[in-house]
Every structure is written in structure tokens, then in C-alpha cells.
Amino acid sequence: MFVPGLGLGAEAWQPTLNALRARGYAGSTLVVVLLPGFGIEAGREADLRPTSLASLLLDELRPSTAGVVLVGHSASCQIAARAAVLAPDIVRGLVLVGPTTDPRAASWPRLAVRWLATAVYEPPRQLPSLVRQYRRTGPATMGRAMDAARHDRIDLCLRDVSVPVRIVRGAHDRIAPTDWVNLLVDCVPAEGSVRSTVSLPEGGHMVPLTRGALVAGQVAAFVEHLGTDGG
Numbered sequence: 085m086f087v088p089g090l091g092l093g094a095e096a097w098q099p100t101l102n103a104l105r106a107r108g109y110a111g112s113t114l115v116v117v118l119l120p121g122f123g124i125e126a127g128r129e130a131d132l133r134p135t136s137l138a139s140l141l142l143d144e145l146r147p148s149t150a151g152v153v154l155v156g157h158s159a160s161c162q163i164a165a166r167a168a169v170l171a172p173d174i175v176r177g178l179v180l181v182g183p184t185t186d187p188r189a190a191s192w193p194r195l196a197v198r199w200l201a202t203a204v205y206e207p208p209r210q211l212p213s214l215v216r217q218y219r220r221t222g223p224a225t226m227g228r229a230m231d232a233a234r235h236d237r238i239d240l241c242l243r244d245v246s247v248p249v250r251i252v253r254g255a256h257d258r259i260a261p262t263d264w265v266n267l268l269v270d271c272v273p274a275e276g277s278v279r280s281t282v283s284l285p286e287g288g289h290m291v292p293l294t295r296g297a298l299v300a301g302q303v304a305a306f307v308e309h310l311g312t313d314g315g
Contacts, residue, residue, distance in 0.1 A: 086116045087141065089158030089182075089292075090233065091226040093123040093217045096157070099296025100303070107304050113153075117144050121229030122160050125222040132229045134159075134236045138166035142174065151176040153307055157292050158259070159184050159233040162241070169244045177248040177278075177310050179303050182260040182289050183238055183268060189259075190234045198258045205256035205288035213293070242271040248278035250306045252299060254287030278309065 088096045094116040101114050119137050120126035131137075141163055145152055154175050156164035161183035168175040189198050218226065242249070249272045251265045265281045272279045282302055287295040 085145065085152055086114070086155045087119065087157070087160035087164060088116065088123050088217075089156075089160055089290075090122060090229055091218045091221045092157070092214075093118065093220060095213060096217060096290075096293050099294070100292045100299045101296075103297040103300030104304060107300065109304070113307075117141060119160075119163065121221065121225050122163070123217075123221060125220070126225045126228070132225075132232045134162040134233060134238075135166050135170075137163045138170055141167050142171050145171075145174050150174050153177045153179065153303075153310070155179040155181065155303055156183070157181045158289065159230065162233055162236050162238045165238050165241045165245060168247050169241060172246050175247055177250075177306065178245065179250050179252065179306055180268070181252045181292055181299060182254065182257050183251060183265065184259060185234045185236065185238070186259075186261070186264045187237065187239070188264075192234075195230075195234065195259075199289075201258035202256065202288045205254075206290055207294055210290060210293055214290075239268055239271050242268055243273065245272055248306070248310060249280075250278075250302065251281045252284065252291070252302045253282070254284050254289060254291040254295065256287065257289045257291075259289045280306075 086097045097116050118124050120130045121132050154164040161180040168178050251269050253260045253265050269279045269281045284298045292299050
């Protein structure tokens with residue numbers, strides 16, 4: 085199951101999902117779950133901390149059978165990781181695409197610098213879609229959700245993850261640079277877990293939307309590896 089990045093909706097995953105369908109994946113494995121701040125506008129009193137949103141995500145997953153692979157993007161990686169810690173009986177594995185937030189860039193000015201450094205590698209054709217998605221979620225909701233996410237330590241959270249993890253980043257992603265994703269994968273306990281990082285040959289931070297086939301290939305390989313291992 086897939087969770088869009090901050091402010092994004094289901095369409096942000098469509099190129100990736102279309103590529104997975106072309107590979108023969110279908111049905112409940114290709115569901116996109118929207119959450120407050122992540123495709124849904126939130127009320128003023130909504131708790132947008134990743135741990136609270138992870139509980140909402142698990143409420144969506146619990147009617148399903150166990151063994152879900154969660155695929156997060158950007159700030160939703162923090163939610164997916166929290167869900168895996170809270171419910172390892174439900175979450176079978178994690179694919180984290182461009183995970184945030186590197187503590188070295190947790191301030192608003194440093195986040196802006198990294199975003200601008202990445203934006204030059206993003207194709208302009210995605211802009212109309214992004215504007216529609218961001219308007220739907222709402223700038224106030226997005227600001228509050230990002231404020232919660234930038235204070236959340238996914239690196240510390242991953243120390244308690246007991247399921248396999250694959251971390252994927254675009255070649256030009258300055259929001260999730262190579263040293264950051266390498267640090268994250270090293271946080272995942274090695275015993276009893278599969279850990280890997282992949283830098284795609286191209287793309288920036290928005291690779292689920294702009295490089296869907298490449299992301300789909302990594303998701304498919306991860307799921308197939310889990311099946312081969314019997315995990």
C-alpha cells in the first residue's frame with residue numbers, strides 16, 4: 085500500500101502504480117491511502133505528528149490481511165516507519181522513497197535550500213499536477229504537517245523496525261542525499277532484516293511521479309525478494 089508525500093494525493097503515485105500494473109500487480113496491493121496533510125486537508129485540532137498519523141494509517145490497514153508492504157514517499161516515509169514499529173504483525177516490509185527529515189536540514193531555511201537545489205532537476209511538466217494537489221490539501225495543513233515532520237527523527241525510529249527495509253532515492257535528490265539514506269539504512273537492525281539502499285540513475289525528489297517505472301522496478305524487486313525469502 086502506498087502513502088503519498090506531504091501535500092500530495094493519489095495521482096502522485098499513478099505513474100508508479102501504472103508501471104506495477106504493467107508488471108502484473110493488481111488489486112489490494114496497489115491501494116493509495118490518504119491521510120491528513122497527505123492528500124486530505126486537516127482540521128485545526130488534528131494531530132499531524134507522524135506517530136499519530138501512523139495510527140490512522142493502521143486503522144485503514146487493519147481490515148486487510150496481514151503482510152502489507154508499505155511504500156512511503158518523502159515525509160510519509162516517517163509515517164510508514166512508525167506504523168511498522170507499532171504493528172509488525174501487519175506491516176511486512178517498508179519501501180521508503182526519498183525519506184525525510186535529515187536533522188542537519190530540519191530548520192525551515194535549510195529545508196528551503198535543499199528543496200531549491202533539488203527543484204532544478206524536476207521536470208516543469210509536473211507543476212500543474214503539483215499545484216492541484218497542494219491546493220486540495222491546503223497550505224495551512226501542509227505547513228503544520230511539515231512542521232511536525234521536521235521535528236520527527238526517522239533515524240531513531242528505524243532502530244526499532246523489525247521488518248525488511250529498502251530505501252530509494254533519485255540521483256539528484258538533495259532532500260534525501262546519499263549520506264542521509266546510507267545513515268538511515270544503517271539504523272535498521274541487521275539481525276533478521278533485509279536492508280538496502282538504491283540510488284536511481286536519474287530523477288530528483290518527486291520520482292514516484294516523474295520516474296514511475298524506475299520506482300516500480302524497485303518496489304517489485306523488493307516484494308519479489310520478500311517472497312523468495314518466505315518473509
